[in-house]
Amino acid sequence: MINRRDLLKIGTTVVAASVLGSQNVLGAQDFEGNPDRLGMLTDTTRCIGCRRCEAACNKANDLPTPKTSFEDTSVFEEKRKPYVADVQSYTVVNRFEGEDAKPVYRKVQCMHCDEPACVTACPVAALTKSEEGPVVWNEKLCIGCRYCITACPFYVPAFEYSSAFEPRIQKCFMCNQRIKDGLLPACAEACPVEAIQFGKRKDLIKMAKQRIWSEPDKYIDHVYGETEAGGTGWLYVSKLSFEKMGFPGNIGTTSFPKLTKDFLGMVNLTLITWPALLGGFYMATHKKPNEGHDEKHDDKEDIKHE
């Protein structure tokens, strides 16, 4: 018969191990990310709304031709999203009303966050943050659960609901194949006024700040993406406030993996302590009538009531 001594021995060892193990020394450390990771900077004061970036994205990714051509300005009448409806590229340019009635254009695409919510969410690691920086999607692994869409604070990933057998998650992946081939991302290459610039994120941040410092009247004093959502790979500088340009107003600066880290930490602790507690309770309350029994889990015995 199992006696209380053994129960206590087992129980305390287990609980002690899990408590000691849960002192996560590294948990408080801040992670810098790959220092050479690449990013893009969009300067909305330069953008003239010519939509060459959309056209280049369409071409570079072999997407079908949309019904409205890339020269058509009537598309600016509504705020579009990438890869939805007739938009056949992973990026769109939307027009907003700036001060003194001048239009301000903003390019919308995946923000390539440093600690992406979508990568945290994916149960099969189909979305990953590549070493170079872009957040990429692997068609061979995706199961189509769409948790990434639920998680992304910028509402970026687009799912092909119209496909029954090959529904893909579509979003900008910073032309990571072109980058590996030594080319510029298509939108950066196409922009006639260099409103989009490509380079190492740390350089782009310095560049953006120095632009702001050198012309303080021209920009708001904020580089969007430096700290939002824990830092994003795509940065913006602008004159018009970012909320007015369609950025979600409630992103905050916490990186998204931190939001579920605590719960996941509790999980393994529970998995280890539950057998001890419940098994111990069972052993403590169920008497074995005699020794000869094969008493492993014999419910025919006199079970003690509560």
Add this chain to the structure above:
Amino acid sequence: MNEFGNETVERHVYPKNELTGAEIISNWLREKIFLGLSFKEYMKTLITPLNIGAGLIVFAGLFLIAMRFIYGLEEVTEASNEQPWGLFLTWGLFSGVPFSASGFVIGTGVYIFGVKRYQPIVKNAILLGFLGYLFAVIFLMIDLGRPWRIYYPMVISFGTASVMFLVAWHVALYLSVQFFEFCPSILSWLNQGYLRKIAVSMTLGLTIFGVMLSTLHQSALSAMFLLAPGKVHPLWYTSYLPWLALISAIGAAMALMIVVSKLTTIYFKERASPEYLGSIDDVTIGLGKASSLVMFTYLGMRLISITHEGAWQYLNTPTGHWFMVEITILAIVPFLYYYGVMKKNVRLIQVTGVLTMIGIILNRFNLTLLTFNYQLPRGELFYWKEVLVVISVIIIQVLVYRWIVNRMPVLRDHPDYPNDGH
């Protein structure tokens, strides 16, 4: 002519040990599947107005599911890139799974804590839990973009930082656990005594394993929404989400058992043993007592969590008013239970059970669908095709439950294996 000069009549009466293979199969079918009737008779009994109505809805639902697999999810849902999850997951997974906790709640009570009072309903509870998880997985298969890859998180690629990875693993493991826990009943039905003995011996281990898994994935299903702080309304978003989900799952399980036990006494009377039928009142009162405490705890946690997030300021908004509806239902439930228990009013407890189920389903719907993306302009939430598919799968679930209860010793003991509690 036989040897005595008499005419023999051709009669198909074979001695037992000389049955042909076909005879064995048809005897087995008749006894096990057709409830002792011949095939024709059995089919005749199936033709009732209820069955026909159910059959029509099921047929329509299956047709729509086929459409979904030909033309894509767009065909049957209004899912968009703002609202990727619709009724399939909100009902099947997020609402269905809390109620399927009946397996582990009652199972733990009976097999680990040894509370014999609930012995009569434990098999029913495990069956309901098993079917709940099975159909949650079926809803998931309908909703996933590539359902043939559903096993990928298990063996192909591990996204270990994801809460959904945890859910996938646990649901798969727990479904197996529930199946093995229900095996004794199946094996009784199939008269496999030796296998049944093995299955019974595993019960304790399975129950403990089941509790481990259950506590975690019940909380994980709501923890998934921790990753969307800007999208879940502040009155529902809280870092206590996992624990609220766990407590409400226990409350939901008890409410389900209260309600379904009552329904079985009405609709499955002839399948239930007298001991079972006689014990329901006592079981209901006991569950009512426990539910009262559990739902009171839930209420307290809920109020604390909202205070912790500083969300009371949202009360005076349209969504806040809708929240008041939900919290009122969930708030009066523990007191109604208590009153019912004090007065030994079984009827009241059962009605409160229904109210609890409504409240918890409402809570899950609010969290995942109705107040999700509260900052975006309201789009279409329910599409009639989606609703039809959900209803037809529910009907299939009920039909499967009925099929099993009609044949297997769920509400009664098998005559060959009485009194061993399985």
Add this chain to the structure above:
Amino acid sequence: MNTLLEFMTFVKGVEYLIVIAFCFGFIALWILVNSRDKMKMSTLVSFVIPLALVFGGGAIVLTSSDTSDVVAAPNVSEVTIPQGNIETVALASNNGWPTVNKSEYLSIKYGPATEFHKIMSEKVSCITCHHNSGDEIHACKDCHDSPANPHDSTQPGLKAAYHERCISCHPEDFSSGPQSCINCHTGELKSTAVVSAPARPHQLTWDTCTRCHPKGIPNGGMESKIVYHDSCLNCHSKGVAGAAIVPEDHAGRAGSTCQGCHKPIGG
């Protein structure tokens, strides 16, 4: 591991393996503790304990292996930033990856250069466009790279240079979205202009101020609008504080034209 996400993914994987090993170990211990039947005990234990060791061993192996192997990654420094012009870059592309060919998405049709220059020379002097080269007239591509070199952000690439030079005098012609592109790219060049020169009063050298102010600029100069040392020659003609002396091939250029090429980063 560089990011929190990588850390979490790795750590969680190891934790789950440890949990599985622990569960098997727990089962083995339970059987040992409970069972009196030596036969059953030994057969069950001999089945369960190896499983525990397998998962536990897996966890230990993962933890002790070089973590950079867990996240296989190409060496980032091998990613090159392209040089050269669009044609050569297009030729260099491999694997059939579609390149963005100049003629495909830019349908540039310039008017004959003589016509263009005839119109322009009636309005502005040569050096308005052929800037920053003193008395010499250079083609734009002599100084501006195509495509733009991301590592050198002191001056725009060729395409941006073209467009910005024109925008500086003709902003109206660039302001109505894609429609305005056809002003140049298929239609005729408009001859009207609204003259408004860009205001760039506060320009940095490409270097930071700490070169000469190692202890920081007095009064936190970054926040204030300062006009600093706009006479570059004050230091660069004499090599003050180690400043580079103006090279000889800059002969003929006025001191005021330094900022034309030596722009603020990204400006």
